[in-house]
Amino acid sequence: MGLFGGLDANSQLFIQGYFTTITLTVAALGSALVIGTVAASARVWGGPVVQSFVRGYVEFFRNTPLLVQLLFYAVLLAPANLNITRDPMVAAIIGLSIYTGAYVTEVVRSGIISVDPRQIEAARSLGLSQLEALRFVVLPQAIRTVIPPLGNLSIALVKNTAIAGGIAATDLLKVAGIIESRTGGDFTPYIAILVAYWTLTLPLAWAVSRLERRLAFAR
Amino acid sequence: MTAFAALRHHWSRHGTLIAGAIVAVVIVLAFATGRLEARKWEPFLLPSTWRFLGEGLLVTLTVAAAALILSLTFGLLLGIARSQLRGPLGWIVSAAIELARATPILAILLIVLIVLLRTGLTQNAVIAGIVGLSIYNSAVIAEIVRAGIDSLPRGEVEAARSLGLSYPQTMRAVVLPQALARMTPALVSQLITLIKDTSLLFIITAPELLSFGRSFYNFYGNLLETYIVIGIIFFAINYPLSRFSRRLETQRPSDERLRIVGEEERAT
Numbered sequence: 001m002g003l004f005g006g007l008d009a010n011s012q013l014f015i016q017g018y019f020t021t022i023t024l025t026v027a028a029l030g031s032a033l034v035i036g037t038v039a040a041s042a043r044v045w046g047g048p049v050v051q052s053f054v055r056g057y058v059e060f061f062r063n064t065p066l067l068v069q070l071l072f073y074a075v076l077l078a079p080a081n082l083n084i085t086r087d088p089m090v091a092a093i094i095g096l097s098i099y100t101g102a103y104v105t106e107v108v109r110s111g112i113i114s115v116d117p118r119q120i121e122a123a124r125s126l127g128l129s130q131l132e133a134l135r136f137v138v139l140p141q142a143i144r145t146v147i148p149p150l151g152n153l154s155i156a157l158v159k160n161t162a163i164a165g166g167i168a169a170t171d172l173l174k175v176a177g178i179i180e181s182r183t184g185g186d187f188t189p190y191i192a193i194l195v196a197y198w199t200l201t202l203p204l205a206w207a208v209s210r211l212e213r214r215l216a217f218a219r
Numbered sequence: 220m221t222a223f224a225a226l227r228h229h230w231s232r233h234g235t236l237i238a239g240a241i242v243a244v245v246i247v248l249a250f251a252t253g254r255l256e257a258r259k260w261e262p263f264l265l266p267s268t269w270r271f272l273g274e275g276l277l278v279t280l281t282v283a284a285a286a287l288i289l290s291l292t293f294g295l296l297l298g299i300a301r302s303q304l305r306g307p308l309g310w311i312v313s314a315a316i317e318l319a320r321a322t323p324i325l326a327i328l329l330i331v332l333i334v335l336l337r338t339g340l341t342q343n344a345v346i347a348g349i350v351g352l353s354i355y356n357s358a359v360i361a362e363i364v365r366a367g368i369d370s371l372p373r374g375e376v377e378a379a380r381s382l383g384l385s386y387p388q389t390m391r392a393v394v395l396p397q398a399l400a401r402m403t404p405a406l407v408s409q410l411i412t413l414i415k416d417t418s419l420l421f422i423i424t425a426p427e428l429l430s431f432g433r434s435f436y437n438f439y440g441n442l443l444e445t446y447i448v449i450g451i452i453f454f455a456i457n458y459p460l461s462r463f464s465r466r467l468e469t470q471r472p473s474d475e476r477l478r479i480v481g482e483e484e485r486a487t
Contacts, residue, residue, distance in 0.1 A: 048234025049241070056238065063411065063457035064450040065418035068429065072446040081443065155321075162323035166422050173326050180333075187337075190330050194322060201321035 010179045014189070017175030018196055024089070024161040024171060025200070028096035029154055035097060036104025043105065044112050054105065061102040067166050070095040074167040092164035100157050107153065111146035144215045151208035158200045172196055259441035263448060268435065275431025276452060278345070279417045282427060285349045286413060290356035291406075297357060298364025299390070319358035325419050327351045332423045344425035348417070356413055363405045366477050367398035401475050407464035411457045418453070428452065 043054040061069065074091040077084045084090075115138045123133035165174035172193045179189040249255040262268050300312045319327070328351035335347045371394060379389040421429040428449055436445040468476060 049237045052234040052238035055235075059458055059461070060450075060454055063415075063454045063461055065415040065429075065453055067418045067421065068446055068450050068453065071429075072443065072450070075442045075446065159321075159323040162325045163419065165325070166419075173323065173329065176326075177329070187333070190326075190333070194326065194330075197323060197326065198318065198321050202317070205317070205321060 010182065010189075013170075013175050013179060014172075014192065014196075017170060017172040017193070020089070020170055020175075021158070021161050021172045021196075021200070024092055024096060024164055024169070025154070025158050027093045028100055028161070029157055031093070031097035032100035032104050032153075032157070033150075035101030036108050039101065039105040040108035040112060043109050058102045058105050061099055062106075066095065066099050066160055066163050069099055070163060070167045088164065088167045088169040091167055092161070092169045096157065096160060096164070099160070100153060103153050103156075104150070107146055107149045110149075111142040114145040115141050147215065148208055148212040151204060151211060155201050155204045155208070158197070158204070162197075259439070259444045262435075262439045262441065263444070271435060272428065272431055272448075272452070275426070275428040278426055278431075279414075279428040282345060282349055282352070282417050282420065282425075283410075283414050286352035286356060286417075287410060289349070289353035290360050290413070293353065293357035294360025295364055297361035298368065301361055302365045302368040316358045316361050319355055320362065322355070324351070324355045324416055325422060327355050328419055328423050344423050345420070345427075348420040348423060348425045348427075351423075352413060352416060355416075356409065359409055359412075360406065363402050363409065363477070364398070366405075367402040368394060370401055370475070370477055371397055401471065401477055404464045404468040404471070405477055407460055407467065411460050411464070414457055414460075415453065 039054050039057065042050050043058075046054070070092060073095045074088060076082055077091050077094075078086060119137050119141075120130075120133050123137045124130065128136065161171055162173040164171050165177075168174075170178070176189040176193040180186055183189075246255070250257055297312060297316060301309065301316060304312060328348060331351040331354065332344060332347040335341050335350070341347070375393055375397070376389055379393040380386070384392065417427055418429050420427045421433075424430075432445045432449050436442045439445075
């Protein structure tokens with residue numbers, strides 16, 4: 001069938017699982033970055049009540065198990081409640097985004113406050129406009145603080161997508177279980193998915209440690 | 220202070236209070252308009268409910284404690300090995316730690332369960348859970364220990380050795396006490412992750428808080444409410460720990476703060 005027509009059913013399932021894991025990671029990372037940036041800006045520049053809400057969001061979602069959060073969204077979106085969708089992928093992406101977003105919020109916040117506000121004053125008095133000061137003084141430094149931790153969060157996110165199997169999304173780990181039961185207890189799919197996860201996490205880890213050293217040197 | 224600044228200052232002290240009040244009003248309105256069904260929350264008023272969930276919580280905490288003790292022991296040994304061993308043995312230790320850290324913990328739990336079942340070592344999913352949690356967390360703690368040891372200035376070891384201390388004496392009396400002090404915030408953070416990860420035992424069919432929760436909602440038909448309450452129980456345990464970790468971190472001089480983190484980045 002389709003693109004992977006030449007492969008047997010189990011290999012096709014495996015490849016689908018691999019892409020499901022990547023889809024979950026990319027979709028959740030994208031929305032977590034948006035959530036985190038908005039929430040961090042609100043946390044730094046918002047009023048006290050807004051700040052309290054963001055703090056509550058960050059603390060509650062970071063200190064609660066991801067599995068409990070995913071189960072909650074899966075049931076909440078199901079026909080019995082909000083009747084939005086039965087699709088576990090939607091619940092998984094929402095859950096992973098909100099959970100990871102809480103961590104991103106803290107990272108972005110630390111990036112924003114890592115730049116001394118007096119640097120903006122200095123840049124302004126040197127004749128840079130507000131925008132130029134942001135572009136040439138604040139952003140380069142803030143990004144340096146933020147990139148390595150965001151890399152680590154991406155690695156954690158890849159690993160966390162495995163928990164989506166707990167609400168019946170067919171990610172890599174779930175696929176291993178399905179193939180294992182189909183083949184009557186073959187253990188190889190588990191070894192295959194370990195290697196598949198490593199093809200995602202190890203290059204990321206390598207890139208993060210490289211970046212960390214480069215950015216630390218350039219500071 | 221201008222009037223506006225004074226108002227802002229006044230508000231900032233009550234921000235949490237006002238936010239809390241808004242949440243309380245929303246909850247009361249939700250009950251009043253029937254969006255939250257009081258019927259589904261009533262079981263949580265019964266003492267028997269809390270005895271039952273408390274039993275599950277006890278299992279969860281026991282699993283976490285057992286895994287913590289094992290991971291600290293093996294993590295410390297592996298961390299020292301990684302920091303001190305050179306040559307092929309050092310590479311093997313490093314590779315094992317990196318691979319374990321790069322694997323989803325749920326995958327480790329499932330594989331350990333299957334291996335234990337197939338080899339006939341044990342049928343007990345709780346033991347499989349403790350072993351799986353310990354494998355992953357030993358690797359993470361080993362990395363924290365390595366970073367703690369490597370963060371010490373080289374002069375510390377050289378001074379101790381030139382004073383005539385043997386290598387084990389140097390480690391025990393000079394390096395480890397200082398490294399451990401630097402590691403504590405990261406270790407407490409990792410404990411939070413460990414406590415959260417015990418909920419994954421639910422998937423490998425071991426009894427813990429979430430499985431007790433399932434028996435409970437199967438009886439009362441209140442899934443969402445039970446998930447919320449279980450989330451709040453975990454929060455009640457982890458939030459004080461995260462406050463504690465942050466306080467420890469900010470108490471250290473900034474050059475003694477480790478850049479190393481547990482599973483998820485702690486930003487301070």
